[in-house]
Amino acid sequence: MPLLESLGSDLIEALIGLLMIPIGLLPDSLSAPFEYRFMQRALLTSVLVGAICGLLSSFVVLKRWSLLGDAISHAVLPGVAIAYLLGWPFFIGAFITGALTSLGIGAIERHTRIKSDAAMGLMFTAAFALGIVIISKIASSTHLMHILFGNVLGVQTSALMLTLLAGVIAILAIWLAYRPLLLYTFDPQQAQALGFNIGLIHYGLILLLTLTIVASLETVGIILVVAMLITPGATAHLLTDRFKPMLAIAVLVGIISAVAGLLLSFHLDVASGGAIVLVATALFCLALIAAPKHGLLVRVWRRNRLQE
Amino acid sequence: MTDTPAIEARRLCAAYHRQPVLTDITLALPAGQWTAIVGPNGAGKSSLLKVVTGSLQPLSGELRILGGSANQQRRAGKIAYMAQQEQMEWDFPVSVRETVMTGRYGLMRQDPWWQRLMPDHWANPAHRRAVEEALEAVDMRDHAAGPIGELSGGQKKRVMLARALAQQADILLLDEPLAGVDPPSERLILDMLERERRAGRTIIMVTHDLPSARRHADQVALINQTLVGMGPPAEMLSDAMLAQLAVGVAPRSTAGGVRAAA
């Protein structure tokens, strides 16, 4: 364990050093905040969170899992609270209740006549309520605010390590299982006919989603993390008709939003989660208007040309 | 060719949420032949194919594919499946060529691991060749680089068929491959299926196109919740049999009969 930890902090140092190279090229007014140690760590966290959220968001958007993402992210709260009570690292509790809730949703959906959106709404509000009740009893309200809305400027080493680990796992999993994941997302019936283990892929993807949400908690917070799991993917979907470029664009949108949001949060002294999501939404609006093929401008222009 | 049937079902029952769609189906579809499955809307033809592909779990009964366990044969890539097209996600960001390549994904499990991590254009040349041949066979080479969302209904059908072909599987399960295609494409598809049968493949085709079934199928299976009859086309597609099919002879259910009569 100590070996792993020192390896982790070495890796973090190396990555921060790497990130500082492009930062050095920026004008002083932009690069000045990164003199601070906490800003360097916040930057690395933002880049990582933006990248993994962006990566997963393509799957969430194409699989229509937005509500599921929202459900898991809310269901994480009681886990955080219980972990706080027991003195565990928060992400262990978060991961457990997030995963349990997604399994519970699947079970309700399969074995009762309740439809999936109702099953999700029911489970996640219940879990969230439990979390609120526990937290209102134990923790100070600032702590609650940070969990709910994120605080990337105060990110701790343990959370940074977790984010790094989640990033490595997500990238490896998607790279190694790229084709099964693509086929499952695109056409599950075909995946089934080719003998792929649908259940394994389905729950694997859900666990990956839960891991991403937990890893993003300190940065964007429970309430807003789902935006980072939808907006980058939706933006990328407007910009391309290919899957791999879509993954790449979504990752890029995620990173840009996270970094720009971090800067806004620093300069304007506003909540980091909100700032990040607003930047992502602005990028989405830009794509909506100006996308080369599916954008509004092109559509208007095409319609006018047809009428001539 | 041995006598092992391509698909063998014994007392097969299946249901969606306890509502039965298939009851007590016992049949053996011979390998290397062309079988047409005929029955009214809602008869459970698509559901039967879904049981074979594994997306609908049977409640009871036994299913064997080429003499082996169904799951094992699916994993071995023996079953190529073309679904009825309403169930597909057509605005998915993939090109026509990538879509056809997904038909090879099962076989790619047998490639060495480093080849499996490569993008499509560096994949094993056998896969790429099979994809190009399949695109050629359905005359869709010109659209290969475009997104699937921009195809017409008949073109979509041909792409889905190309994907099934590219798999070079022993058994082709086709759910209404002729619905909604223009006459030249219909000719193209039927000729192509004739070639596949001559190459020794088993063709199982759900269809409402009785003239094509009469002309091409070796036998016809009449399905209306249960197996109403199976035999040569001339016999099965006679007026008497078709009348019996429409009424439905499902012994333990009135649902099929009511639906067909309504």
Ligand SMILES: Nc1ncnc2c1ncn2[C@@H]1O[C@H](COP(=O)(O)OP(=O)(O)OP(=O)(O)O)[C@@H](O)[C@H]1O
């Ligand atoms: N996903 C589903 N959930 C619940 N019921 C279903 C589902 N799919 C089909 N059914 C029901 O099962 C019955 C058989 O459907 P199936 O699609 O197998 O019919 P089919 O013979 O293929 O009809 P068609 O000729 O219209 O394609 C129908 O009554 C249908 O309502």
Ligand SMILES: [Mg+2]
């Ligand atoms: Mg059907």
